[in-house]
Every structure is written in C-alpha cells, then in structure tokens.
Amino acid sequence: MGVSITQRYPLLLPTLSLIIGINFGKKIFFSEWIIYPSSALWLCLLFLVFLILFYPIKTFRYRWFYGLLCCFFFLIFGLFLSIQELTKTNYTFPITSSVYKVQLVSSVLETDKSLSVDARILAVGDSIGLKPTSHNSIVKLFFEKDSAVYKLHCDDEILIFSQLKQPQSNLNFESFDYGNFLRLKGFSGSGYVSKDNWSVLSSPSKHSLRFKSLYAQQKVVQQYETWGLDDEALSIISALTVGYKDDLTSNLKSAFSSAGVSHVLALSGLHVGFIYLFFMFVLKKIGRNKPKIQCLGKLIIVCILWGFAFVVGGSPSVVRAVFMFSLFTLSTIITNGGDSKQTLCIACFLMLLYNPLWLFDVGFQLSFIAVASILILLPVVKPLIVCKTRLGKYIWDTCSVSLVAQIGVLPIILYCFSSFPLYFLLGNLLIIPLVSIIVYLSFVSLLICYIPYLSIPTVYLLNKLLSILTFVVRWIEQIPYSSIDNIWLSKAEVLILFLVLIAVAYLLYNPSYTTMRRCLSCLIIFLVVHFYYQYKSTLKTSIEFYSVKNCPAVHCIESTGESFLLQVNDTVEYTSLYSTMKKYWSHHHLHPACLSDSCYSNTLFYKKPLLVFHDYKIAVVDVDCRNLEVRLPKRVNMIYLSKGFRGSISDVLAVFSSPLIILDSSLSSYLQEQIITESKEKSIECIPLLTKGSCCFSL
Numbered sequence: 001m002g003v004s005i006t007q008r009y010p011l012l013l014p015t016l017s018l019i020i021g022i023n024f025g026k027k028i029f030f031s032e033w034i035i036y037p038s039s040a041l042w043l044c045l046l047f048l049v050f051l052i053l054f055y056p057i058k059t060f061r062y063r064w065f066y067g068l069l070c071c072f073f074f075l076i077f078g079l080f081l082s083i084q085e086l087t088k089t090n091y092t093f094p095i096t097s098s099v100y101k102v103q104l105v106s107s108v109l110e111t112d113k114s115l116s117v118d119a120r121i122l123a124v125g126d127s128i129g130l131k132p133t134s135h136n137s138i139v140k141l142f143f144e145k146d147s148a149v150y151k152l153h154c155d156d157e158i159l160i161f162s163q164l165k166q167p168q169s170n171l172n173f174e175s176f177d178y179g180n181f182l183r184l185k186g187f188s189g190s191g192y193v194s195k196d197n198w199s200v201l202s203s204p205s206k207h208s209l210r211f212k213s214l215y216a217q218q219k220v221v222q223q224y225e226t227w228g229l230d231d232e233a234l235s236i237i238s239a240l241t242v243g244y245k246d247d248l249t250s251n252l253k254s255a256f257s258s259a260g261v262s263h264v265l266a267l268s269g270l271h272v273g274f275i276y277l278f279f280m281f282v283l284k285k286i287g288r289n290k291p292k293i294q295c296l297g298k299l300i301i302v303c304i305l306w307g308f309a310f311v312v313g314g315s316p317s318v319v320r321a322v323f324m325f326s327l328f329t330l331s332t333i334i335t336n337g338g339d340s341k342q343t344l345c346i347a348c349f350l351m352l353l354y355n356p357l358w359l360f361d362v363g364f365q366l367s368f369i370a371v372a373s374i375l376i377l378l379p380v381v382k383p384l385i386v387c388k389t390r391l392g393k394y395i396w397d398t399c400s401v402s403l404v405a406q407i408g409v410l411p412i413i414l415y416c417f418s419s420f421p422l423y424f425l426l427g428n429l430l431i432i433p434l435v436s437i438i439v440y441l442s443f444v445s446l447l448i449c450y451i452p453y454l455s456i457p458t459v460y461l462l463n464k465l466l467s468i469l470t471f472v473v474r475w476i477e478q479i480p481y482s483s484i485d486n487i488w489l490s491k492a493e494v495l496i497l498f499l500v501l502i503a504v505a506y507l508l509y510n511p512s513y514t515t516m517r518r519c520l521s522c523l524i525i526f527l528v529v530h531f532y533y534q535y536k537s538t539l540k541t542s543i544e545f546y547s548v549k550n551c552p553a554v555h556c557i558e559s560t561g562e563s564f565l566l567q568v569n570d571t572v573e574y575t576s577l578y579s580t581m582k583k584y585w586s587h588h589h590l591h592p593a594c595l596s597d598s599c600y601s602n603t604l605f606y607k608k609p610l611l612v613f614h615d616y617k618i619a620v621v622d623v624d625c626r627n628l629e630v631r632l633p634k635r636v637n638m639i640y641l642s643k644g645f646r647g648s649i650s651d652v653l654a655v656f657s658s659p660l661i662i663l664d665s666s667l668s669s670y671l672q673e674q675i676i677t678e679s680k681e682k683s684i685e686c687i688p689l690l691t692k693g694s695c696c697f698s699l
Contacts, residue, residue, distance in 0.1 A: 006067075009342055015349045017071040021078025022356045028079070029086045030169075030180060081356040091121075091137045091188040097163040099125030101201070104156045105138065107214050108149055109246060114142040114192070115149045121188075122157065137188035139164055146195040154211040157201040164191035171693020172546050174584040184360045210314065217242050217313040223449060227459045233466035236265075240435060241442050243267035243312045252470075257417070258483045259476040260406075260424025261431045267312055268367055269321040270432075274439050275308055276301065276325050295333055302326045317363045323347055324371070341375050344368065362416055366409050373408020374401060380508040395429065402428040411489070411497040418583070419485045427476050434469045438462065488587045490533050496526045539588060542698045543613060545640070545662055547689040551577035552642030552664045554620065555592060556604060556613040564604055565592035566611060568622055568642045568664075610636070614699050619656040621645050633657040638697075641675065642666060649678035658684075665690040 006013055102119035109116050121137045123130040141160065143149045152158070166189050167179035182190065207215075220242045224234055235247035245265065256262045264270060283297040302325075309322045324347045331343050348368055351358060358364045382400050387393045406413075406424055414420060421427070441462050448454045476482060489497070503519040544555040552568040567574055574594075585592070598607045605612040609620050617636040622644035639658045643666035652661075661679055663672050663686065672688050679686035687695055 009345055011342070011345045011349050013067065013071055014074045015345055015352075017074040018078040018349065018352055019359060021075040021080075022082040022352065022359050023078075024075070025079040025082025025356070026086065026184075026360065029083055030183075078352070078356065081353070085186075085355070085357050086183060088136070089183050089186060089188045091135055091166070093164045093166065093189055094124070097161060099130070100160050100162065100164065101125075101130055102139070102141070102158060102160060104152060104154050104158070105210065107154055107218070108143075108152055110145075111142070113145075115145055116140060116142050117149075117152065118187075119158075135188075138186055140182060140187050140190040142190065142192045143198070144193065144195040148195070152200070153203070154214050155204050155207050157204070159199050159201055160191075160193050161197040162191040162193045164189045170547075170580070171691075172548070172580055172584070173544075173694045173696075174587060175580050176583075184357050186357065209310075213310050213314045216311045217244060220311065220446065223446065227445075227463075229459075229463055229466070232470055233463055236466055236469065237438065237442055237462070239265045239267070240271065240439060241267075241312075243315050243318060255473050255477045257419075258421060259427040259431070259473045260421030260483075261427040261473065263366075264431065264435050266317060266363065267315060268317040268363065269324070269371065270435075271439060272305060272308070272318065272321040272325055274436050276305065276329075278440065279304060298329050298333055302329050316358065316361065317367065320347075320351060320358075320364060320367060323351065341372075344371055344375065362412065365412055369408050369412065370405040373404050376505055377404035377407065377508070380505075398429050398432060399425050402432075407501065411494045411501070414487050414497075415489045415491070415494045418487050418586075419483050420487060421483045423476050423479060423482055427473075430472050430476075431469065434465060434472070438465050438469065441465065486586055486589075488537075489530075493526065493530055493533065496522065496529055500526055537588060540698050541614060542696050543616065543618070544697075545664075545689055545695045546577060546581060547665045547693050548577045548580050550643065550666050552622065552640075552666055553577060554611060554618065554640060556611075557590065558603070561589055563590050563592040564599070564613075565594050566606060566620070567594055567596045568620055568640075569644065570596040610634075616697075616699050619652075619658065621652060621656075624651075638662060640664065645671075649675055649682060649684070653682070660684070661686045662695065663688040663690070 100121055101123040102121055104117055104119050106118040117140075119139055119141050121133055121135070121139060123132045125131070141162070167182040167187060169179040170177045221238050221244050224237055229237065231247070232249075232252060235245075235249070235252065238244040239248055243266075248265065253262065253265070256265055279297075279301045283294060283301065286293065286297070305322045305325055309318045312318055324344065327347050328340065328343045331339070351364075378400060381404055382397070385396050385400075387396050402425055410420070441458060445455060445458045445462055448458065500519070500522045503515070503522045507515045507519045539557060539559050539561055541559045542557050544557065546553060546555070550569075551574050553574070554566040554568070555563060556566070557563040584590075595606060599605070603614050609623075611618040611620050617638075619634070619636045619639045620642065621639060622642045624646035633654060634656050636656050636658045638660040639652060639656050640662045641652070642664040645667065649661070661675070661684055663675060665688075667675075669690075672690065676686050676688065689695065
C-alpha cells in the first residue's frame, strides 16, 4: 500500500483547515455577526477535549474520525485567530475633531495629493487633557504637503488635531474596498491633518528596531544617489536591492507588468534566492567534505539572510522569504536533506499562526502558490525536454520554472489584475539574468564604494546594465499583443480554476482514464460557471447610482451598451468617480457619454431638475426646494437628493411626489438622518448610498 499525500505531509490538512477557518473568520467579522473571539476559543477547547478523549482509540477502522476532529479543531482555531486579530482594529473615535498624541511607526510616503505615514495612538485629548489609551491602535495619517513633514521619522511623537474615523467600506460595484483593505492591514482608522494642525513633541533617544531598519534602508538609497544614476536607473536599483519603491513611476511599473516581470520589482523570494544561492555556492567550495564547516556555514547564511531582511526595512514579503529559506536550511542541517514541500507547509502554517491576516495579502498568496507550483509541477514538466548543451539547459530551465510558476498563480493574476502578459517567458528569459547580475554587482559596489579606482568602473557598468534592463522591458512592452486585458473572473471561478489546476497536476503524476475524467469534469464545471456569470453580467436597460463623495451622478444604461452619465454638479471634478468605477465600467464595456446641461434624444430627456429615461422619471434635486414654486406636485418615479439640497422632505414633496428617495453620499450625515426619519414617518422608501452603496434599477 502506497503512502498517501496526507501521510507524507501531515501538516497539509491542518494548514488547509486553518486557511478555511481564517477565511470564515473574516467573513463573519465583516458581515457584522455578533460572534466574540472568546466563543471561538471555547469551541477550540471543546474540540481539544474531544481530541484528547479519542486519542486512546487505536482502531484502524476509525482513524479518519480522529483526523476529522483535528481538521475541525484547526478550522475553529483559524476562525478564532482571524476574529481576534480583526477585533484589535475596533476603536471608537470621537465624533468631532480631537487632539491625539501619536507615535510614528513608519517613514513618510509621498502620494498624489498628500503625505502618508502610519502612527500608533498614545493618548486622546478631552476637556481635561490628554488621556492615555490602552488600546494599541494603528492609524493611517494623511498630511497636507509641506516640507516640514519630510523631517518626520519613525518613533517621533507628535501632537495632531484631526477627525479620525474608522475605515469605511467601499460598497460600489466591483470597486476596490479600501476600508476593508486597511482593516486587513491592521489599521483602526485614518484621518487628514492640515499643515497647521500638528507639532512635534519629542524624538526618542533610543530608537526601535523598526527605526533602525528603515534608517539602514534609507542610508543605502542615499548611497545610490551619490553614484550619479539617472532617475529611472536609481528607482529600479532601489527597488531591486532594498525594496524602496517610492520613486517608481506608474509608467515604469506598467512596463514591467506588460513584460510579465513585475515580480522582480517586489523584493521577495527571487532576490533572497540570489543571495542564498551565492553563499551556498561559496560554502560548497570551502566546506567540501567538511560537515562541521558546512553546518556552521549554513547557520551563518541564515544570519546573513536575516541581516538582509533588516537592511531592506523588514518588509513582510522579504521576511516571509527569509523565514522559508531559514526553515529549509535548518531542516537540511537536522535531517541531512529536508523536504521542500514539507518545509513550505510548515512555513505557511507557522506564519499564519503568527499573523492570520497575512493570508489576505496578495504578495503572500502569490509567493506561496508560486513556490508550491514549482515544487509540484517542475519535476514533471522539466524532463519533457532534454537539452544537451549548456545554453539549451539554461533556456529550458528558466522557461520551465517561469512556466510552472505562472500556471500556479494564473487564477490570482487574472482575478486581481484582469490581465495576462503573453511574453512572460521571453521576459523572464532575458531579464532574470540581468537582474541577478545587477543585484550581485550592486552589492559589490556598496562594499567598494569608498575605493574610487574600483567603484567608478563598477558603477559605470551597473548604470549600463540598468539601461539595458530598461530597454529590454520597454521593447517587450511595445511588442504587439504583449498582454491580454479585460479578463474578468469571480471568486467562485478562481476557486474552480484552482481545482482544475490541481486535477491537471494529479493527472500528470497519475495518468489514467479516471484522473482524465476528473480533470475534464472540473474543466466543464469551470466553463459552465464562467458562462453563467457571463450571462448574469449581460447589460440591461437600467439606471445606476454610485456612492462616491462629492461626485453626484446618474448613470443611464441602454441594453446595447450605450450609456449616459449625468454629472449633477458641474463645478467639481469627477476624477474620483472615474477611478472608483473604472474596473466595473471596463468589465461591462461601458464608455459613458457625460452630460451636465440639457439633453434631448429618443430615449433620454434632461432639463434640470427633471430626468426622463425610457419614460422613467427622476427628480434630480440639488437646490433648496423652498425656492421652487409649483401649483401641484409633479409625479415622478424617484427623487435623487444630492449635494446642494437644503430643506426637508415636506419641502421636496410639495414639488415632487414619489414613493422612493435616493440620498447621495455627498449629503451631510445629520441631514441624511433627518431625511431618513421623515421618510419613515411618511412611509416613503429611502435609500442612503453612503451605507447601501451602488444601486441599480432595471427598467
């Protein structure tokens, strides 16, 4: 009888159970069910008692029951961990602007409109003074652009006056939920700080490890700046070697993405692998047939890797990669071999125990799935082509590794980025060698930077290599059809596509009629679900409203794909609306024609304040209705109250009569509450977009 996968890798099922439990915990937390972490903990203890009670049962026939109990235990434990971690982000902020004493926990990052920094709340001001808080809450602060903000550093304690709020979920169709994103990153809130509303209290004499790590990263970047590199080369080398990506332009990021090599800009396992392989190569030369030297050398390599993680700022992706390499290295010392798949499973399990919210980090998902795909598929794919020349071996080795890694992460790439680079094999084949040389040469240049006769030629060579790298990336980007865009998958399709990939992998290892049938069944299920979602997304004649502050709009959509976007307020920029709804509009191939003045067509009529679309009448009210004089209220299908509206429901109903009222998110909270209360009294349905999100009304 052969050894099963679960017997060979005993942590596989507990890890999968933990992942499922963490996902359930996230769903429960954001669905606002009243479940406390203590409840999940008691369930864990209950299953633990069952495990202890059933452990003495040695009957082989019932072995599955003990395994089932173990899986349920880790599922509930994962649920407990995720709810507990997310509950830490709960914090009740004062309703109005208040004084806060905070300590910075990151460096200053420049954004398009402000300067952002992460901070820990130490105390909150009230009528008496500053009251220390025991809740270890992290908030994201956005400062008004000012030269003084750049002088702030990690560990500085400052006093701010701002209105901090909990992250608000974005409830628009298919839009990025920034509120949930902040929660999953551990933030309790965010707020804007103007340049006159903050002051530095003190800078500590003893700095934290985080400060020292960021300081080391900054010193390396400053050293690069003295080498006279051009802006693009400087931004690329800073990203490749120390993970500093603040200077990367969106144009450059897009070029790397289209070439299928955007992963080289994200400091992760690839870069840690370069360092690991170099020192392992040196160790093999030095410690050949010397077990003690090899053991000591491996421990030193582990220390070097953690030192590298410290110098690059301790980013989560690097820490994950270093942790994985450390586990693998230590396993080779203990067992004189080490199983890569088992090590990967242990690393994932331990890291999720430490921080369950890492599971929802796209970088975490991509790194682990890519490595798992390489470990599982490469032994099957690599022998398919046998090359006898050294060049041929290099080309096939690079292509096979890139191919299996890209296959593994394909579902996540399609879901998160809605595009797929076609020339990723060519990109990896040309760019990975260049990147490896640049990384090694940059480290050498840092070591000899104070020796002019040696540093000048190495820096010159480094600059040329960076120019070649940029040229190759731009060239691949400009090749026709470098990427397929507008690919849309649902979460259900992603899950089924992973099942298809697992079935294909199983087929490669166990080719038979049964495995082929299972593989085709998974593929058919995927196609059926995909066509179902395609059918669901078919356009219908409808009217849509979006929840974007200060961007009141009515979107009239024809079943043919033609659409009209009424911009109610022609004095404001609608860039926020376009950036928020870009993904949704691209998915449905909508290119709305913008309207702000009167419009007349076969299906659309607009003359302020009345909008008629296919005989469906909407009163668009953005003024004080008390100034309007009418004899009898005009009957409409709905009333849309947007920014600029003043008055009460009675004032509106004196002009328009309707069973439905839509409240734009631009209206003040006080006014919205007042309108909702009045609507209930008059038995009128009221939909506030701020809490309900986007709304669609089919005609």
